[in-house]
Each structure stands twice: as structure tokens, then as C-alpha cells.
Amino acid sequence: MSQAVVFACSHRRGGNSDLAAELLAQGVRRAGGEAEVVHLRNFQVMPCLACGYCDADVRQGVDRCVLGRQDQAFDLFARCFEARTVLFASPIYFYHLPSRLKTWIDRGQQFWTARRDNEPWVADLPARTARAVLVAGQPSGEKLFEGARLTLKYFVRNFNMELAEPLTIRGVDQRTDLDGRADLEASVIELGETAWNSAG
Ligand SMILES: Cc1cc2nc3c(=O)[nH]c(=O)nc-3n(C[C@H](O)[C@H](O)[C@H](O)COP(=O)(O)O)c2cc1C
Numbered sequence: 001m002s003q004a005v006v007f008a009c010s011h012r013r014g015g016n017s018d019l020a021a022e023l024l025a026q027g028v029r030r031a032g033g034e035a036e037v038v039h040l041r042n043f044q045v046m047p048c049l050a051c052g053y054c055d056a057d058v059r060q061g062v063d064r065c066v067l068g069r070q071d072q073a074f075d076l077f078a079r080c081f082e083a084r085t086v087l088f089a090s091p092i093y094f095y096h097l098p099s100r101l102k103t104w105i106d107r108g109q110q111f112w113t114a115r116r117d118n119e120p121w122v123a124d125l126p127a128r129t130a131r132a133v134l135v136a137g138q139p140s141g142e143k144l145f146e147g148a149r150l151t152l153k154y155f156v157r158n159f160n161m162e163l164a165e166p167l168t169i170r171g172v173d174q175r176t177d178l179d180g181r182a183d184l185e186a187s188v189i190e191l192g193e194t195a196w197n198s199a200g
Pocket of ligand 1: 136137173
């Protein structure tokens, strides 16, 4: 539990959530912590097959999913087990999370079944708080962030984390729209600092 992991979840390189991820990491470092920024788009993740394999038995860790090491989903999950705190920087796509992130999240079903079965390798993970910055192009939309928030909330529970209320940013659409918005940048950095300072 030595470092923070920041998942940068956009399919677009160098955009607003990439910047938000770097600012979160900056906040963690400012608070004296270490942070790794992980760009999901660089990882191969296959979709959950809904095959029921993980539901059947007491297989553990990478063996719980029939897909095993055929892709890099478990490399990402391992970080959720080991991180002192986890942060997400994600755009909104069609009122929800980007498909690669959602594909990875669906693979987390194996941990849901493991927790349901009270398996100690997941049940005994330390209680932690996860945080998120969500960015969207539109300035309006009452429930713009709601789907993303709920999905992240239940995903991180697999790793014994509670999701803090996400920091939501509207009206940033073009690649560099967040860049130079000092007020918003400061609030993202502050979130990174808070994440580190309040992590056990
Ligand atoms: C496939 C796709 C779907 C999108 N859907 C929405 C949406 O439903 N609501 C919204 O406000 N913005 C939407 N956007 C705009 C992005 O949220 C916005 O451009 C954001 O800044 C992208 O973040 P990034 O720079 O980190 O890639 C969508 C963008 C893409 C590519």
C-alpha cells in the first residue's frame, strides 16, 4: 500500500482527462505521496463472456476468470489490490464511462462473486476511498454524471473501497479545454492531495 494509482480513462491521448490524471498525481506528490498514472487505452482488455466460470468455484486471483492472462485486465486489477488509494480521471461518453473502462469494469464481476462468497483474499482487503474526476463536453444535463458515478461506486466496492463524491467538470470538450483553467486545475490538484492525506 505504498502508492496512489491514477487511472486515465480517455481513448484520446493528451486530452482533458489525461491532464486531470497528471494533476491528480501532482496533488498526491505535493502531499508527499507517490503516484502512478496508468492509461487504460494502452491495455488490452477483453469483454466479460458472462460464462459463469467465476461463479462456480473457489478459484482465486487470476484463476477466477476463464480468460486468465489472455489479456491485461489482471495487471490493472492488481493495482486496485495494492494501491493505497485509487483515482479515476474519465470523460463522459454518451452519459456514461468510455467503453474500454466499462469493459474492464465488467471483468470485475469475478471479484463480486469472490466477495459474495466471502473469500478472504478479497474480503480482507483494507478499507479505502476511491476518487474520480469526470469531464464532459456539454455544459448542461442534470444526470450527465450519474451513470458513471454509480458504476464506479459499485466497481470499487469489489476492492473494499467507497467512492467519494466525484469532482465533475462540464463544458470541456476540445482536447485542451481544461488546460489553463486555473480554478479547475487547482481543484483537481487539491483532490489528489486530499486523496493521499486521507488514505490510511
Ligand atoms: C464517443 C463520445 C461520446 C461523448 N458523449 C458525451 C456526452 O454524452 N455528454 C457530454 O457532455 N460529452 C460527451 N462527449 C464529449 C467528451 O466528454 C469531452 O470531449 C471530453 O472533454 C473528452 O475528454 P478527453 O479530452 O479526456 O478525451 C463525448 C465524446 C465522445 C468521443
